[in-house]
Amino acid sequence: MLEESAYAAVTQGSGLRRLAHVLTVAGSDSGGGAGIQADIKACAAACVYCSSVITSVTAQNTIGVQGVYSLAENFVAEQLRSVLSDMQVDVIKTGMLPSPGMITVLCQSIKEFPVRAIVVDPVMVSTSGDVLSGPSTLSGFCKELLPLADIVTPNLKEASALLGGISLDTVDDMRFAAKSIHDFGARNVLVKGGDLPGSSDAIDVFFDGEQFHELCGPRIMTRNTHGTGCTLASYIAAELAKGTPMLQSVQAAKSFVKSALLYSKDLMIGNGPQGPFDHLFMLKNQLNNYAPKWTFNANSLLLYAVTDSRMNKKWARSITEAVKASIEGGATIIQLREKEAETSAFVKTAVDCMAICRSYNVPLLINDRIDVALACDADGVHIGQSDMPAELARKILGPGKIIGVSCKTPAQAMKAWTDGADYIGCGGVFPTNTKQSNPTIGLKGLETVCLASKLPVVAIGGIGAGNIQSVMELGVQNLKGVAVVSALFDQESVATETRRLKSLLTVR
Numbered sequence: 026m027l028e029e030s031a032y033a034a035v036t037q038g039s040g041l042r043r044l045a046h047v048l049t050v051a052g053s054d055s056g057g058g059a060g061i062q063a064d065i066k067a068c069a070a071a072c073v074y075c076s077s078v079i080t081s082v083t084a085q086n087t088i089g090v091q092g093v094y095s096l097a098e099n100f101v102a103e104q105l106r107s108v109l110s111d112m113q114v115d116v117i118k119t120g121m122l123p124s125p126g127m128i129t130v131l132c133q134s135i136k137e138f139p140v141r142a143i144v145v146d147p148v149m150v151s152t153s154g155d156v157l158s159g160p161s162t163l164s165g166f167c168k169e170l171l172p173l174a175d176i177v178t179p180n181l182k183e184a185s186a187l188l189g190g191i192s193l194d195t196v197d198d199m200r201f202a203a204k205s206i207h208d209f210g211a212r213n214v215l216v217k218g219g220d221l222p223g224s225s226d227a228i229d230v231f232f233d234g235e236q237f238h239e240l241c242g243p244r245i246m247t248r249n250t251h252g253t254g255c256t257l258a259s260y261i262a263a264e265l266a267k268g269t270p271m272l273q274s275v276q277a278a279k280s281f282v283k284s285a286l287l288y289s290k291d292l293m294i295g296n297g298p299q300g301p302f303d304h305l306f307m308l309k310n311q312l313n314n315y316a317p318k319w320t321f322n323a324n325s326l327l328l329y330a331v332t333d334s335r336m337n338k339k340w341a342r343s344i345t346e347a348v349k350a351s352i353e354g355g356a357t358i359i360q361l362r363e364k365e366a367e368t369s370a371f372v373k374t375a376v377d378c379m380a381i382c383r384s385y386n387v388p389l390l391i392n393d394r395i396d397v398a399l400a401c402d403a404d405g406v407h408i409g410q411s412d413m414p415a416e417l418a419r420k421i422l423g424p425g426k427i428i429g430v431s432c433k434t435p436a437q438a439m440k441a442w443t444d445g446a447d448y449i450g451c452g453g454v455f456p457t458n459t460k461q462s463n464p465t466i467g468l469k470g471l472e473t474v475c476l477a478s479k480l481p482v483v484a485i486g487g488i489g490a491g492n493i494q495s496v497m498e499l500g501v502q503n504l505k506g507v508a509v510v511s512a513l514f515d516q517e518s519v520a521t522e523t524r525r526l527k528s529l530l531t532v533r
């Protein structure tokens with residue numbers, strides 16, 4: 026998942042690495058906003074290698090499609106053979122497939138050279154309204170390609186076309202469409218509701234054959250939406266290629282498209298009504314808000330130091346001194362939990378602590394305060410059930426920041442995951458004076474939440490030298506560490522106590 030290297034670098038016996046690899050089979054957009062060009066940029070943004078088989082060349086710009094020149098089917102077959110017989114493709118993503126014969130050729134290649142997943146974007150009509158693959162391809166999509174698809178991503182028009190032209194006007198209609206398209210054999214269906222009238226939000230319906238998920242996001246008011254469908258499908262393919270699970274891949278792709286549209290909303294490329302957006306926006310954002318999410322490594326949860334200004338005051342040390350000592354003792358991630366600090370003092374301390382943490386390459390998170398996290402360019406935030414909702418925090422912070430959410434139940438853990446969190450903090454495990462009115466869940470409760478969580482977990486609450494090993498001995502694979510306040514900071518020597526806990530965590 027996230028801790029996997031963005032490059033999905035598999036170190037092989039020889040020391041060689043390989044990149045996660047998406048093959049896009051799609052049409053070229055001379056304007057560069059959609060088609061093959063969008064697919065390659067989306068994969069590049071997701072740090073995934075992208076090879077390309079071109080099915081058709083379009084003369085296209087921000088005004089519309091001026092011409093389409095489709096390649097001979099046997100030459101598409103030749104391109105497919107060249108790539109698939111030589112390279113280790115993880116995922117195939119399909120876009121414009123202009124003829125039934127092209128679909129047949131593709132399905133034959135998929136059967137001859139199986140890959141880990143197939144993502145089908147059933148491109149039929151361009152955003153400007155021009156037909157890119159006509160009704161003659163419908164049967165090929167439904168009968169040949171969809172049964173091979175791991176996910177298909179139609180917009181409302183495409184979903185309607187696949188279902189014989191039915192009208193789709195409500196979210197209930199979209200659910201019906203998702204289920205009906207699933208019946209063609211696609212394992213997952215994402216019906217995109219961007220065009221659904223009468224709603225300020227864009228609602229997509231995801232169906233995995235058992236459960237429906239409504240994925241809501243704000244409608245971003247911009248002319249620069251050309252290529253969003255291609256980009257979404259390619260980003261899903263890229264995430265799948267890295268090993269991310271399906272629903273999470275869809276969410277990562279939605280989050281990426283949203284950030285790209287927001288970043289590009291005032292761009293002006295071309296004079297027509299629909300402009301392209303900037304896929305590689307994160308390369309340009311010096312503030313790092315859009316830095317790729319893979320900077321989070323769940324192993325950094327191992328010894329998680331959470332500060333407390335009252336305790337540090339009691340022992341006559343500053344927060345910066347306490348943070349530095351805990352890192353020198355072996356803390357692997359820091360959270361500034363300064364409940365009583367005034368905003369300006371908190372920001373100043375946070376900026377100083379960031380400088381320390383950066384110099385040691387240890388991530389620093391801010392408790393509760395998204396504004397402070399933004400102000401000091403922290404690595405992320407930790408929020409509780411009554412703080413800013415994680416989904417909103419993700420919207421504000423973008424995909425590049427770490428978000429942790431406190432969870433006591435499997436349902437909360439599931440929600441944290443669908444909201445786009447990176448890890449959960451689970452507890453209080455044992456009673457503690459640091460947070461007295463907090464109900465405890467015990468080791469059993471911790472185990473239950475870990476087993477239900479799709480995210481890495483850090484245990485918190487009353488943990489110290491006497492019980493740290495009983496926590497880690499639970500031996501649940503996604504329990505990555507312990508978060509500690511008083512056992513580090515209500516002590517005379519922070520470095521000594523951190524070292525003691527670290528050695529207990531690392532004994533074999």
Ligand SMILES: Cc1ncc(COP(=O)(O)OP(=O)(O)O)c(N)n1
Nearest residue numbers: 392407408409410431450451485508
């Ligand atoms: C790692 C970690 N886990 C849980 C918490 C608790 O956060 P929250 O529920 O928001 O309570 P407060 O810390 O705000 O009192 C945490 N801070 N860190």
Ligand SMILES: Cc1ncsc1CCOP(=O)(O)O
Nearest residue numbers: 453457459486487509510511
């Ligand atoms: C912030 C928090 N959330 C759950 S318990 C807790 C306090 C943990 O403090 P300590 O490590 O001193 O028990």
Ligand SMILES: [Mg+2]
Nearest residue numbers: 393408409412
């Ligand atoms: Mg909180």
